[in-house]
Amino acid sequence: QKxxxxxxxxxxxxxxxxxxxxxxxxxRVSQSFxxxxxxxxxxxxxxxxxxxxxxKEDGRFTAQLNKASQYVSLLIRDSQPSDxxxxxxxxxxxxKIIFGKGTRLHILP
Amino acid sequence: EAGVVQSPRYKIxxxxxxxAFWCNxxxxxxxxxxxxxNLGQGPELLIRYENEEAVDDSQLPKDRFSAERLxxxxxxxxxxxxxxxxxAVYLCASSGNLAGGAEQFFGxxxxxxxx
Numbered sequence: 001q002k003x004x005x006x007x008x009x010x011x012x013x014x015x016x017x018x019x020x021x022x023x024x025x026x027x028r029v030s031q032s033f034x035x036x037x038x039x040x041x042x043x044x045x046x047x048x049x050x051x052x053x054x055x056k057e058d059g060r061f062t063a064q065l066n067k068a069s070q071y072v073s074l075l076i077r078d079s080q081p082s083d084x085x086x087x088x089x090x091x092x093x094x095x096k097i098i099f100g101k102g103t104r105l106h107i108l109p
Numbered sequence: 110e111a112g113v114v115q116s117p118r119y120k121i122x123x124x125x126x127x128x129a130f131w132c133n134x135x136x137x138x139x140x141x142x143x144x145x146x147n148l149g150q151g152p153e154l155l156i157r158y159e160n161e162e163a164v165d166d167s168q169l170p171k172d173r174f175s176a177e178r179l180x181x182x183x184x185x186x187x188x189x190x191x192x193x194x195x196x197a198v199y200l201c202a203s204s205g206n207l208a209g210g211a212e213q214f215f216g217x218x219x220x221x222x223x224x
Contacts, residue, residue, distance in 0.1 A: 008149075034212065043215040044152065051146055088151050096165060097132075097213065099151030 003027060004091050004100035012106045019076040021103050023089030026070070032092040033065055033072045038102065039085045048074060079107045111135070113216030115201050121222045127189035130219045133205030134182070136151045141178060142213060143186050144200040152200055158184065188221075 005024045013019040021035075034043035034053045050063040050072065062075040072091075076083055078080045086102040114133040122128050132139050139160050144152035155174065157165040160181040169176065173192070178184040188195055198218045204211040 003149075043198075043218045046212055046214065049212050090151075096154060096157075099153070101149065101151050 002100075003016055003093070003098045004089055006087075006089050006100035006103045008101055009104035010106045011103055013079050014108050015079055015081060017077045017079055019083065019105055019107070021076075021087050021089075021105065023072045023074075023090045023091075023100055024070055025072070025089075025098075027091070027093045028067075028070065030070075030091045030093045033063070034090040034097070035061075035063060035072075035074045035084045036088040036090060036094075036099075038088055044088055059072050076105075079100040081109055083107050113201055113203055113214055115192055115199075115216035115219055117219055118217060119220050119222075121224065122191055123224050124193055125190040127187065128221060129188075130199050130201075130221075132184045132201030132216060133185070134184075134201070135205070135214055138203035138205050138214075140204045140211065141184050142148045142202040142204075143176060143184070144202065146198045146200055146218070148197075155186070185206070191221075191223045193223050196221055 004027050021109045035048040037047050040045045047064040048061055050065045053065050053067055054064045064073045084107045086104050088102045089100040090097050116131050141158045143155040146152045150221045154168055156169045156176050158178045161178050176186045198220050200218045202213040204213045
C-alpha cells in the first residue's frame with residue numbers, strides 16, 4: 001500500500017459545480033495534512049493545511065480530515081476554469097512530507 | 110516579500126556531465142528542502158536542511174548527488190555524473206518552522222534534461 005494515495009483522474013467537473021478530491025494515507029501517526037495545487041509546468045502552490053479532525057474552510061475551498069478513517073479531502077465550491085490543475089495531497093509523517101501522485105482536475109466551461 | 114528563488118530554470122546536459130542547481134529560500138526560513146519531481150508523480154524529498162545541518166538525506170543518492178547549505182541560507186544541489194534517469198524537475202522549498210511538517214513554499218524549479 002502506498003503511503004499517500006490519490007486517484008490520478010482526470011476528474012471532470014462542470015463549471016459552477018462542487019469538485020471533490022480525495023486522499024487516503026497509510027500511517028496513523030501522521031500529524032498534518034496539506035493540499036497543493038500545481039498548474040502544468042509550474043511548481044506546487046499551497047492552498048490548504050489541516051491539522052485536526054473536521055472541516056476547515058477558506059473561501060471556496062474546504063478541507064476535511066478524518067483521522068480514524070485515514071482520509072483527507074478537498075472540496076472546491078463554484079468550480080472555475082482556473083481551478084483546472086493537478087491537486088497534490090501531502091501528509092506529514094515523522095517530520096517528513098510525503099506527497100501523493102496528484103489528481104488532475106478539469107473544469108468544463 | 111520575495112519567494113523562493115531557483116536557478117537555472119532549465120538545463121540541458123549530456124550524460125556523464127556535472128550539473129548544479131542553486132536555491133535561495135524565503136528570508137527568515139530556516140528549513141530548506143530539495144525535491145525531485147518526475148512527470149505524473151508527486152515531489153520526492155531528496156534532502157532537508159535545518160539551518161546548515163542536513164537532518165534528512167536518506168533519499169539522496171549519495172554516489173552521485175551532493176548538497177550544501179554553508180551559511181544556513183542559500184543551498185546548492187549537485188549531480189556528478191548525470192545519468193539519463195536524472196531528467197526531472199528539481200524543486201527547492203522552504204518553511205519557517207524548525208520541523209519537517211510545516212507549510213512549505215516552493216520555488217519555480219529547475220527542469221533538467223539529460224541527453
